[in-house]
Amino acid sequence: MISFSCKAQEETKLEPKLENIAWISGTWHGEAFGGQTEEIWSKPSGGSMMATFKLVADGKVQFYEIEIIREIENSLVLQLKHFDGELKGWETKDETVDFPLKYITKTKVVFEGMTFEKVSEKEMNVYVDIKENDKTETMKFNYKKD
Template identity: 30%
Template sequence: MKKVIFYSVTIIISLLFTSCLKKDDKKDLAETKKYEKLENAKWIIGSWGNTTKEGVLSETWSQLNDSTLSGKTAFITGKDTLFTETIEIIQINDSLLYNTKVSNQNEGRTVSFKASTLTENQIVFENSKHDFPQKITYNKISSDSLVAKISGKKDGKEASEEYPMRKNKH
């Protein structure tokens, strides 16, 4: 009789322990962070570019991890690289940030812009305290075409530059 009680108690404790683990596992899955804002920006992933008489502009985006997209921009004329930039689009809590480090600018420091608009076809990042630009906009024209635009005040006047790009076929 003692053996039956012992085995019964052991089975009941095992079942309780197992059921608790399953509830905790479900709870952990529910608590997994969701990066919905970053998900809405993933259309930018890929290799983009444009060739003009001034040179070749290229911008490449990839997913670094659950919360971060990583980008690199270069502008090349002939054999000279005139401009390079490393970028991260990162979601922290409910904010989507565009962190950029431009070669030979801002004393090598990263400048951060916060998303003010995020739709399926447009992302706008703003930093009113930055010298120029104060606004960076990506407009999705089609699945293989976008226009990047920088804008704001420059020397006290409104200024902007647009960079149309096509997705490279690899």
């Protein structure tokens, strides 16, 4: 009996290097929280990638995020900070929300609490675990690339 596994190749884990996740770079748009989202990721340079996120609902900015993915101790970590519409920080001055890397495949970057999934060259899904009232819910953001 001969059997083939197409999934095995896709699930091959890649090294935790920025060049293996460079497909995230670009300008992405979607919808979430009753509004329009925009997320802009830079290409890897200087051992990191950086991004800005903006949510606009009812004609005004609800919040911003500044995000980075950086190489640290032979792995990657995604760190972010939230800001309200007037750029006042949600976290304290030295505090970041950190998502350590779990693994990378050709089409997924899986951090603890956040996953990037490449659907095509112009589409990706981002899954974020959102904790509220001792309950965790995974929210899906579908983005299209400019």
